[in-house]
Amino acid sequence: MTTTRRDVLSAGLAAASAAVTPSVVHAQGHDHADDHDHQDVPSDPALRVKALESLMVAKGLVDRAALDALIDNYEHKTGPRNGARVVARAWVDAEYKKRLLKDANAAIAELGYGGTNLTVVENSTKIHNLIVCTLCSCYPWAVLGLPPVWYKSAAYRSRSVIDPRGVLSEFGVTLADDVEVRVWDSTADLRYLVLPERPAGTSGLTEAQLAALVTRDAMVGVAKVLPPQGANA
Amino acid sequence: MNGAHDMGGMQDMGPIAPERDEPVFHADWERRMFALFNAVDVEWPYRRTQIELIPPAGYLRMSYYERWLAALPQILIKTGMASAAEIESGKAIGGTNAKWHVLTVAEVATWDVPQPATTEKIKAHTQLHVGQRVRARNLNPVGHTRLPRYVRGKVGTITRDGGIEELQDTDIQGLGPKRQHVYTVRFSARELWGDQASPRDSVYADLWEGYLESA
Numbered sequence: 001m002t003t004t005r006r007d008v009l010s011a012g013l014a015a016a017s018a019a020v021t022p023s024v025v026h027a028q029g030h031d032h033a034d035d036h037d038h039q040d041v042p043s044d045p046a047l048r049v050k051a052l053e054s055l056m057v058a059k060g061l062v063d064r065a066a067l068d069a070l071i072d073n074y075e076h077k078t079g080p081r082n083g084a085r086v087v088a089r090a091w092v093d094a095e096y097k098k099r100l101l102k103d104a105n106a107a108i109a110e111l112g113y114g115g116t117n118l119t120v121v122e123n124s125t126k127i128h129n130l131i132v133c134t135l136c137s138c139y140p141w142a143v144l145g146l147p148p149v150w151y152k153s154a155a156y157r158s159r160s161v162i163d164p165r166g167v168l169s170e171f172g173v174t175l176a177d178d179v180e181v182r183v184w185d186s187t188a189d190l191r192y193l194v195l196p197e198r199p200a201g202t203s204g205l206t207e208a209q210l211a212a213l214v215t216r217d218a219m220v221g222v223a224k225v226l227p228p229q230g231a232n233a
Numbered sequence: 234m235n236g237a238h239d240m241g242g243m244q245d246m247g248p249i250a251p252e253r254d255e256p257v258f259h260a261d262w263e264r265r266m267f268a269l270f271n272a273v274d275v276e277w278p279y280r281r282t283q284i285e286l287i288p289p290a291g292y293l294r295m296s297y298y299e300r301w302l303a304a305l306p307q308i309l310i311k312t313g314m315a316s317a318a319e320i321e322s323g324k325a326i327g328g329t330n331a332k333w334h335v336l337t338v339a340e341v342a343t344w345d346v347p348q349p350a351t352t353e354k355i356k357a358h359t360q361l362h363v364g365q366r367v368r369a370r371n372l373n374p375v376g377h378t379r380l381p382r383y384v385r386g387k388v389g390t391i392t393r394d395g396g397i398e399e400l401q402d403t404d405i406q407g408l409g410p411k412r413q414h415v416y417t418v419r420f421s422a423r424e425l426w427g428d429q430a431s432p433r434d435s436v437y438a439d440l441w442e443g444y445l446e447s448a
Contacts, residue, residue: 045260045266045298046260046262049266049302052302052320055319055320055323055324055325056273056309056314058324058325058329059314059325059328059330060331061272061273061274061309061315061335063272063335065338066268066336066338068268069338071265071267073342074267075258075264112346113346113347114346115344115345116345134241135238135240135281136284141345145257146257148255149259150252153249153250154243154246154247155246155248155249156249157240158241158242158244159243161242161425161436162242162244162425162426163244167249170248170249171249178433179433180433180434181431181433182434182435182436182437183434183435183436185241185439187380187438187440188398188440188441189415190415217251
């Protein structure tokens with residue numbers, strides 16, 4: 001999978017008439033994290049971004065501390081653990097779930113999340129929801145953080161509306177014919193989060209233990225939440 | 234614009250290839266690019282427009298943040314935030330530019346937390362309502378639009394009034410007022426893709442009233 005990502009990146013760099021230097025390729029691989037003395041050679045995009053940042057700082061257009069805060073926020077603070085807390089709360093608290101499905105903005109605010117105009121759609125044995133943004137990369141940052149590369153890829157954006165069952169099968173989710181698939185294309189300023197089905201064998205788990213089972217992919221709708229290892233269904 | 238970005242319904246784009254344990258960023262320049270592009274003082278429709286203006290062959294070859302890197306200089310030049318010569322040289326020639334808002338740390342801290350509800354009651358006249366059958370208009374604007382090609386001319390049912398939002402189109406002529414209702418419209422998969430599609434499945438899209446007509 002790293003190979004695929006690397007190929008895509010290489011192609012993009014070639015398009016930008018840039019050499020693929022080890023520093024960028026290196027950042028893709030998890031298989032060799034500690035070698036190469038040329039790791040600090042900046043690749044072309046690295047140089048160009050650095051130049052743009054210096055210029056924007058010099059022009060008084062950006063504050064470096066705010067840039068650092070943005071990165072820190074989405075790399076370390078705001079991510080799918082937020083959404084997982086929302087899902088787990090809905091699983092253990094029927095009244096919260098009602099509020100979440102009726103007015104998701106108010107319900108996630110109860111847990112301290114906001115800044116997005118959110119709608120939550122519920123999966124069941126008969127309905128499976130899938131979230132996409134065919135036009136760009138719209139995604140509920142406040143509860144899921146930044147989208148993964150595959151969510152922003154041409155393959156996912158193009159096919160999820162015309163062949164959602166094929167897309168789901170690529171993620172290992174096979175749906176019976178009698179399950180209704182609802183694809184939500186985030187074409188305006190409304191954002192979507194899937195409330196996955198609570199897996200069997202989890203009645204004894206605490207809210208925090210349940211939250212630990214909930215994955216980003218399940219909240220986008222490309223996966224189901226699996227029971228904990230060793231659980232009796 | 235009927236550009237490469239409007240991908241819904243295209244085929245043969247390859248496998249989806251999710252990356253296991255994917256990091257939020259794949260290189261440090263992606264971090265900085267993410268931050269710069271979010272901090273620049275323009276609205277998202279304007280950012281998206283500049284991304285969509287990347288010629289299709291380049292758009293499809295570039296990675297996500299490479300597109301942002303291609304679009305940001307255009308934003309700076311077209312808004313007058315910086316000149317082409319400054320971007321070329323990397324040196325500020327014209328001095329600072331105080332016209333623009335500089336994003337602060339305190340503002341970043343408000344992004345993903347609940348904000349006090351606005352007391353302003355926005356109203357917009359509407360001809361449509363939940364439950365109504367509507368057809369997405371066959372519009373092909375050359376500028377930015379949020380009406381994807383694959384729903385144009387198709388008939389669906391309004392399932393929700395999503396509230397009032399500003400149109401994001403570059404050219405709003407013929408679309409009605411700037412602020413108007415956004416409706417969630419359910420299109421059956423068969424309406425969009427024909428008889429080979431599942432009779433049960435559907436696609437929901439959020440569409441401004443100006444994109445719709447009663448069917």
